[in-house]
Amino acid sequence: MAQKENTVEPVLYEAHKKIYPREVSGYFTRLRVLSLVTLLGIYYVTPLLQWDGRQAILFDLPARKFYLFGLTLWPQDFIYLAALLILAGLALFFFTALLGRVWCGYACPQTVWTEAYLWMERKIEGKRGQRMKLDKAPTSAAKIRTKTLKHVVWIAFSLWTGFTFVAYFTPIDELAGELLNLSLGPWETFWILFYSFATYGNAGFMREQVCKYMCPYARFQSAMFDSDTLIVAYHPERGEPRGSRRRSVEPAAVGLGDCIDCNVCVQVCPTGIDIRDGLQYECIACSACIDACDEIMDKMSYPRGLVRYTTENSALGKRQHLLRPRIIVYATILLLLCGILVTHISQRVALDLDVIRDRNTLYRETNDGLIENVYTLKILNMDSQAHVYKLWVEGIDGVKLVSDRPEIEVEAGSVYQMVVRLQADEFNLEARSVTVRFHLQAKDGNHLKTVTDARFVGPGKS
Amino acid sequence: MESLTPDKIPRSQQAISVLWPSFITAIIASGVFFSAFNPRDLVPFNLDIDISPLAAYSIGFFLFWLLASLSSFGTLYFTISNCRFLNNQR
Structure with missing residues (x-):
C-alpha cells in the first residue's frame, strides 16, 4: 500500500493551464458589457461627485465620519453599516435562488476587472489565436514590445484603480493635489500601490483561479440553488450524439444531434470548462457559451438555444415555479430588513x-x-x-x-x-x-x- | 485514484489559504474594532506615540492580519502534519 502511494503521485489541482478566452458577441454579451461598463463607471466616477461642498461619498477615517450624500454617519451608527452588509448578503441569497450565479457573471468585481483587463489584452495582443501564437513564439523584439505595452497599460489602469480606491477615504481633490506636488503621505502611497498590485494580480493573472480556488461564494452558492433556479445549460437530448458535418446537412440524415462539436463554447469560456459536461461549480454563468453557440446554430440554420438559460425543471419538461417557499422567505426577510433600516435612518436623531x-x-x-x-x-x-x-x-x-x-x-x-x-x-x-x-x-x-x-x-x- | 490530502497542495495555494481568509478576517476585525475605539484615545502600552490616524488604522489592520494569519497558519500546519501522520500509519 505504502509502495503504491509512492508510485501514484496524487494531483490535487491540475497544473494551471493559461486560458485564452475567445472573443464573443451576441445578446447576452451586450447585456454583460453594459453591466460591466456601468459598474466600472460607478466605481471611477463616484469619488468625483460633490454634495453640499464636499465629496458626496467619503469614508473620512481621520475625522471618523462617513458621508453618504446627505447622510453623515458616525461610529455610533456602525449598526447601519453592519445592517447594510447583512442586507447585501441576503440580497445575494435571494438573487442566487432566483437567477443563479448572475452576480458572478455580471457584477462581481473579479469578473468586472478581469473582463476589462482581457479587453486591453485583446486590443494589444489580438484575438485568441494570435495571443496563443504570441505566447508560444520565441522571444523576439516584437514580442517584448507587445508584452511590455500590455503590462504598461495594465499597470497604468491598476494605478488609476488604486488611486480611486484611496479617494474613497481621502478627498480626491486633496489626493490629486498631493500627487501632482509629489507630496503624497507614506500610507496613502502604500495603499494606492497595494490596491493597484492586487488589481493587477487578480485581473491580469489570477483571473478564473480566484473564482475556482479562493471564492467562498462559489463553494456554497449551490446551497441556494433549487430545481427552479436559472442556470446555463446544454441540451444533451437535442445535441447528442455530437459530431462534425457539412453545412446544410440534416442532422437526422447522418444520425447526429444538433451539436457540431466545434468547441467554440469551450474556447469562449473564461473558466475553461465544457458546458456540455453539465452543471459545474467553475461555471460563473457569464453566458458567453450561449451567444457563441447561437451564432454557430445560426450559421448551420439550426434553431438557437442548444446552450441556453434554463432551469432544471424546465430542462426536464416539468412545471416551473417562480414563487416557491425559498424565494418567498428570502424576499420577506429582505423587505422586512429594508423597511426597518429605512425607518431607523429616517428617524435617526442627529x-x-x-x-x-x-x-x-x-x-x-x-x-x-x-x-x-x-x-x-x-x-x-x-x-x-x-x-x-x-x-x-x-x-x-x-x-x-x-x-x-x-x-x-x-x-x-x-x-x-x-x-x-x-x-x-x-x-x-x-x-x-x-x-x-x-x-x-x-x-x-x-x-x-x-x-x-x-x-x-x-x-x-x- | 488515491484520495487527495492537504499536504499535497502546492506551496502557493497553501500560502493563499493562510493569507486570504485572514485578510478578510482582518478587514472585519479592523472595521469593528475601530468603530468602537478611536485610535486617538488609545495609548498602547503607555507609549507616548504620535502618529496620523491613517497610520494607526493601517498598522491596526496589519496587526489583525498578522494575528489572523498566525491562526490560519496553525490550522494549516496541524491539518498537514496530521495528514502526514495518518498517511504514515497506514
Missing part, C-alpha cells in the same frame, strides 16, 4: 448626549446643605448645522442644575464638552443612589432631542 459622573468624589455637601454631584457632559451634534440646546434634569424633586455655561451652542458635526453640577435636598433622596434623567433639546427643532440616564449618589437614608 444628537447624542453622554453623561459621565465624576468618579473621584461620590458626593459633596454645599454651604447651603445640599447634596451635590458633578457630571461631565459630551454633546455630539451630528447635524449639518449648528444648534443651541436647552438642558434640564428630572428624577429628584427640586433638583437644581448648575452650570457656568448659560448657552449651549454646538457647531455642526462636532463634540461639545461641559461640566455641570446637580444639587438636591437630602430630604428628597429616596435612596443612596437615584436615577436622574438628562434631557437635551435643540431650541430651534423639537425633533432634535435626546435623553440620557445617570446616577445621583447621596448619603442615603439613615
